[in-house]
Amino acid sequence: MWAKILTRLFALFGMTLTCVACYGTEYSEYNPMLRRATGIVEDSDGNPIEGIKVSTTSSESYTNKDGWFYIQDIVGTAHFEDVDGEANGGKFQSRSINLTNGRVDEYYDLGIVTLYREDENVSNQ
Numbered sequence: 001m002w003a004k005i006l007t008r009l010f011a012l013f014g015m016t017l018t019c020v021a022c023y024g025t026e027y028s029e030y031n032p033m034l035r036r037a038t039g040i041v042e043d044s045d046g047n048p049i050e051g052i053k054v055s056t057t058s059s060e061s062y063t064n065k066d067g068w069f070y071i072q073d074i075v076g077t078a079h080f081e082d083v084d085g086e087a088n089g090g091k092f093q094s095r096s097i098n099l100t101n102g103r104v105d106e107y108y109d110l111g112i113v114t115l116y117r118e119d120e121n122v123s124n125q
Contacts, residue, residue, distance in 0.1 A: 035074035035099060039110030040067040043089060044120060051084045052092070052115065074099055074108070080115060090117045 041052045041063045048067025053060060056078055061071040071078065078099055082092040092115040099108055116122050 035106050035108065036070070036072040037074055037078060037099065037108035037110055038068070038070045039108075039113050041069065041080060041113045041115060042067055043092070044114060044116050047089065049082075049092065049115060050088045051082075052088075053079075053081045053083045055079050055081070078110075080113060082115070090119075092116065093118055093120075093122070 050065045052063040054069045059073040063069045080095045
């Protein structure tokens, strides 16, 4: 008797999984966490900056020695922040870039993101 009940339960469970796999769910068809971005962070002289924190509300990353970064699960705005102080060429001003334009599964190549040192006058650049 238990064997019949368990067999029918497993069959029902299997059919449910098949329907979800074939037709998807509302969440799998609209997932705002698919945005991702890459780029290079440089100073105003064109030198790459290592150790810059690139973050959003849902994830964070750091630039490598070439200034390159990759961040995924972007929702809204990417923030660039110098978290190591004077260690990599000086203290840099923070910057934010809004990434709300485009499709949900958008890939952003931000190219070169320039950060200015805190003692630089940005209005003259």
